[in-house]
Amino acid sequence: MCLAVPGRVLEIEERDGTRMARVDFGGVVKDVCLEYVPDMRIGDYAIVHVGFALQRLDEESARQTLELFEHLGVLDEEFGDAWGRAAKEAGASRPAGTGPGNDPSKEAPS
Numbered sequence: 001m002c003l004a005v006p007g008r009v010l011e012i013e014e015r016d017g018t019r020m021a022r023v024d025f026g027g028v029v030k031d032v033c034l035e036y037v038p039d040m041r042i043g044d045y046a047i048v049h050v051g052f053a054l055q056r057l058d059e060e061s062a063r064q065t066l067e068l069f070e071h072l073g074v075l076d077e078e079f080g081d082a083w084g085r086a087a088k089e090a091g092a093s094r095p096a097g098t099g100p101g102n103d104p105s106k107e108a109p110s
Contacts, residue, residue: 003074004049006062007032009042023048026066 007023012034014020019034023046030051034040037053045062046053057065 003069004047004054005069006045006057006065007048008062009034009040009044009046012040012042021053023053026070 007025009021011022023032033052045057
């Protein structure tokens with residue numbers, strides 16, 4: 001499922017001519033493009049869909065939406081541990097090196 005999720009802008013920078021931000025989605029931090037909402041500032045809340053900020057959102061609405069999404073388990077579904085979830089669904093162990101925060105593509109060869 002793809003949702004537009006509210007997040008709080010933590011940092012803003014320009015990368016290769018594109019305005020980007022680090023955005024906190026209730027404890028999960030992701031990179032987000034700000035090109036559609038160029039007037040965003042640090043501390044603002046935005047509605048984000050597939051890595052793009054679409055519009056500004058007031059803090060109270062953002063908090064209420066994040067609480068509701070968390071209660072419904074939507075945040076885990078959108079941002080959770082995909083490797084662990086897939087292993088659990090398959091009735092298997094988590095693949096080596098795929099713990100939360102690990103990037104299997106950066107592991108040293110055996």
